[in-house]
Amino acid sequence: MAKYLADIKQSIKDILLTPLGSRVMLPEYGSRLFELIDRRVDDEFRADLACYVIEAVEKWEKRVKxxxxxxxSLENHALKFKIVFESGGSMEVAYA
Structure with a gap:
């Protein structure tokens, strides 16, 4: 079971850390997190962060909700956030 969860977490990190449009043969793969770079952290930023994470994971990783x-945190252009799953698990992701 631990290996299964590790595979899911690695898959999610790959999806989120891949900028949308960067894969030639699969341009829809990835996330829009790169659009958050240099934006002011406010309620709109937080809403977009949640939206970009959820839309990418729901599209490419069907094993979790x-x-x-x-x-x-957002320090030195490094974004750190936590994803909480409906199943009760969670994971942290760092995006720099």
Whole structure:
């Protein structure tokens, strides 16, 4: 079971850390997180973060459902957030 969860978490990190449009043969693969770079952290930023994470994971990783996305920090252009799954598990992602 631990290996299964590790595979899912690795898959989610790959999806989220791949900029949308960067794969020639699969241009829809990835996320829009790169659009958050250099934006002011406010309610709109938090809403877009949750939206971009949920839309990418729902499209490419069918084994999980997201309950919540929480911003942890944004320091030195490094974004850190937590994904909480409906199943009760969670994971942290760092995006730099």
């Amino acid at each position: 997201i309950d919540e996305v929480r911003l942890i």
